[in-house]
Amino acid sequence: MTGAVLSPGEGCPSGLEPPSTSLAGDLSAFVRKKGGLNTLTLSVRGAKCGGCLSKIETAVMAISGVENARMNLSNGKLAVAWKGDNSANLIAERVSNLGYGVSAFSEDASAKSAKSEERGLLVSMGVAAFALANIMLLSVSVWGGHGEMGAQTRTALHAISGLIALPVLLFSGRHFFRSAYTVLRHGQANMDVPISLALTLAFGVSVWETAIGGDHAYFDACVMLLFFLLIGRFLDARLRRQAHAAAHDLAALQNRSVNRVTSEGRVESVRAEDIRQGDAILVAAGERAAIDIKLFEGESGVDESLVTGESLPRAVQPGETIYAGTLNLDHPIQGKALGEASDSLLADIARMLEAGEQKRARYRQIADKAVALYVPFVHATAALALIAWLVLGASVHQAILVAVATLIITCPCALALAAPVAQVVASGRLFKRGVFLRSGDALERFAEIDHIVLDKTGTLTLGTPKLVTEPNESLALAAQLARASRHPLSRAIVAAAGPGPLADRVEERPGLGIEGWIAGQRYRLGSAAWVGLDASPEASGPSLWFANDHTDPIQYCFEDQLQSDARETLDALRRRGLSIEILSGDTDYAVKATANELNITQWQARVSPGGKAEHMNALAASGKKVLMVGDGLNDAGALAIAHASLAPGGAMDVSQSASDAVYSGGLAAIRSVLNVSKRTRWIMLQNFGLAAAYNCIAVPIAVTGSVTPLIAAIAMSASSLVVTLNALRLNGGAE
Amino acid sequence: MNIIVYLIPVALGLGLLGLGAFLWSVNSDQYEDLDGAAHRILEDDDTPL
Numbered sequence: 215m216t217g218a219v220l221s222p223g224e225g226c227p228s229g230l231e232p233p234s235t236s237l238a239g240d241l242s243a244f245v246r247k248k249g250g251l252n253t254l255t256l257s258v259r260g261a262k263c264g265g266c267l268s269k270i271e272t273a274v275m276a277i278s279g280v281e282n283a284r285m286n287l288s289n290g291k292l293a294v295a296w297k298g299d300n301s302a303n304l305i306a307e308r309v310s311n312l313g314y315g316v317s318a319f320s321e322d323a324s325a326k327s328a329k330s331e332e333r334g335l336l337v338s339m340g341v342a343a344f345a346l347a348n349i350m351l352l353s354v355s356v357w358g359g360h361g362e363m364g365a366q367t368r369t370a371l372h373a374i375s376g377l378i379a380l381p382v383l384l385f386s387g388r389h390f391f392r393s394a395y396t397v398l399r400h401g402q403a404n405m406d407v408p409i410s411l412a413l414t415l416a417f418g419v420s421v422w423e424t425a426i427g428g429d430h431a432y433f434d435a436c437v438m439l440l441f442f443l444l445i446g447r448f449l450d451a452r453l454r455r456q457a458h459a460a461a462h463d464l465a466a467l468q469n470r471s472v473n474r475v476t477s478e479g480r481v482e483s484v485r486a487e488d489i490r491q492g493d494a495i496l497v498a499a500g501e502r503a504a505i506d507i508k509l510f511e512g513e514s515g516v517d518e519s520l521v522t523g524e525s526l527p528r529a530v531q532p533g534e535t536i537y538a539g540t541l542n543l544d545h546p547i548q549g550k551a552l553g554e555a556s557d558s559l560l561a562d563i564a565r566m567l568e569a570g571e572q573k574r575a576r577y578r579q580i581a582d583k584a585v586a587l588y589v590p591f592v593h594a595t596a597a598l599a600l601i602a603w604l605v606l607g608a609s610v611h612q613a614i615l616v617a618v619a620t621l622i623i624t625c626p627c628a629l630a631l632a633a634p635v636a637q638v639v640a641s642g643r644l645f646k647r648g649v650f651l652r653s654g655d656a657l658e659r660f661a662e663i664d665h666i667v668l669d670k671t672g673t674l675t676l677g678t679p680k681l682v683t684e685p686n687e688s689l690a691l692a693a694q695l696a697r698a699s700r701h702p703l704s705r706a707i708v709a710a711a712g713p714g715p716l717a718d719r720v721e722e723r724p725g726l727g728i729e730g731w732i733a734g735q736r737y738r739l740g741s742a743a744w745v746g747l748d749a750s751p752e753a754s755g756p757s758l759w760f761a762n763d764h765t766d767p768i769q770y771c772f773e774d775q776l777q778s779d780a781r782e783t784l785d786a787l788r789r790r791g792l793s794i795e796i797l798s799g800d801t802d803y804a805v806k807a808t809a810n811e812l813n814i815t816q817w818q819a820r821v822s823p824g825g826k827a828e829h830m831n832a833l834a835a836s837g838k839k840v841l842m843v844g845d846g847l848n849d850a851g852a853l854a855i856a857h858a859s860l861a862p863g864g865a866m867d868v869s870q871s872a873s874d875a876v877y878s879g880g881l882a883a884i885r886s887v888l889n890v891s892k893r894t895r896w897i898m899l900q901n902f903g904l905a906a907a908y909n910c911i912a913v914p915i916a917v918t919g920s921v922t923p924l925i926a927a928i929a930m931s932a933s934s935l936v937v938t939l940n941a942l943r944l945n946g947g948a949e
Numbered sequence: 950m951n952i953i954v955y956l957i958p959v960a961l962g963l964g965l966l967g968l969g970a971f972l973w974s975v976n977s978d979q980y981e982d983l984d985g986a987a988h989r990i991l992e993d994d995d996t997p998l
Contacts, residue, residue, distance in 0.1 A: 263988060264988030264989060264991055264992050267985060267988055267989065267992070268992050285985065286981060286982040286985055287982055287984040287985035287988060288981070288982045288983060288984045288985060289981075289982070333975060336975055336980065337972060337975055340968060340971040340972065340975070341968065344964050344965070344967065344968040344971075347964060348960060348961055348964045351960055352957070374957060378961075
């Protein structure tokens, strides 16, 4: 963890999450009005316990006019409804002041369809459970009354079972039938094909048996199959929705409003997605640009560390382009919004992202491989059983019964549960450690990693410089100037000097430094040239000079700090036999210093975004399974192309959506991800092994014709239970 | 054995009742926040009704 100090009264009262205070701009654009009632949904980060829940709800309810405030702890959404003129920003500020991160949330269409899909599966599951319970009631009487019950009663009970099963099969089974029909029409097959076949055949044979007054009807097995399969399907849908919501949430962090300058010169606040190419945008000092703009007014220093990986600011002037994610430091600037197409950097990155997506779509999951082996095997076995019984002189009726029993008992219940249950448990475990998985199959790719490539700025380091020169008495004076500036080096001086007064008549010149008056004397803080030195003596890393008109300049040196757990984490990863490499866009000097400190021998500096992606391809070509960890826009391509990728919570939204998981709370998360994914993979393989072992026992019983509905019911539920319990083992155990 | 003519519909009716309750709980968003519900019950909020 990052070792943040928990100040009393702020953040989660249980201390499960350090307080955060990020507040995302103007939220009034996200308010929806309905019949005099304003509603707003906020994404709240850092709420982890019941204490947070009541703290946030009570504070928001206390605002006058608020009718309702309901916090959802599972997904961190706070829904507020209020009357009157209170602004959305007041509500957001109230929550933010409690020590939680707040941003606006707007549900997109895909989130809605994912929600209705999940709900449909849950309802289908409930209906199947209802039918299963009632049919079992009748089946148990048939099994229990075997030999005593009259043939008529038995047939009547079978008929009632069939009447319950038919509508349920049509309703709850539609998920499988529809999917099977779609793939069959395209001449392909998936797991839903054998499932649909088994369901239909089991039902058909049972109807036939009931019609001729036979001994065995499989209505119970048919519905039980449906029920277990729907559990797996539901868990899968819920996991996918959670992953999607986590990704969407992170994107919502960037759901900032943008200041657009109208033709009359008025400034209005609009959503970033409402900006059109050519709009005039104002970026205030201290604001992060939400879209790419070409400057036409104002000069300022900008921090591009998220875009290029360069840790020190750069001076910009009209005519230059700044990219989304750039932080404006000194003066307000105005620029024209650029379309995506005109913009080479983003267009390049978009192409790389697409290539990465295609590559991942080709990845074959363990479950896919298992199904490819399983389907032909089961169908061939059933067909062989049918032929063998016919050849051995059984009646057509008997032979068909055996074949259908084989299909039913080998239907992939356990197989359908084996992967989703393990993935759900694993992602829940990672979620508690602050890692948001974006897809379940990423776990399998994480488990295969043998080489790790790390970005430097913002990933290995905090991305904020720290003063390393011994503080002296002039530091307090320098801080009086520095307090007026947002330059990272000035902030580092202020951090070292603490709170204090501000100098008079402070002026900042982008790219040069600050000037101000203290006790009647003029002081300057900035580059060597700014204090009148001709050439900067070879400095080791970033530095600032401080002087007044009479004294010799004093130099302050800075260093980008490593993440507190960087060394420990990397050592642990090396002990596991993973090779580690740094790939950064920063200067040779800065990268070398970091690499030396962390005992990393492989490093490259000044790598372009394209260069990073090429390096990934080269590593992949040499047979390495690479894990890329990075946060900047310049890492996005590499993140998309790498075998698996991770981005820290503070990363650019492009980088977050390009990676498989997003972590918060330090580099130790890499170890958690690798550990949990290895164990998940192992558990999944065990589960497929268990499912195979089950079939080894079930198939001989089925093909020899000794399967009764009772045996089918016991065997199917036992196999599903065993794989589920095995997957739950992931919850326990040490790291 | 004629009793099952009544018992089976009664069993089905009870099952349907349960199913109805389940569908109601799904539609009133009760499965949307499982973690929150677990914590809310422990909230010691002593405001009189």
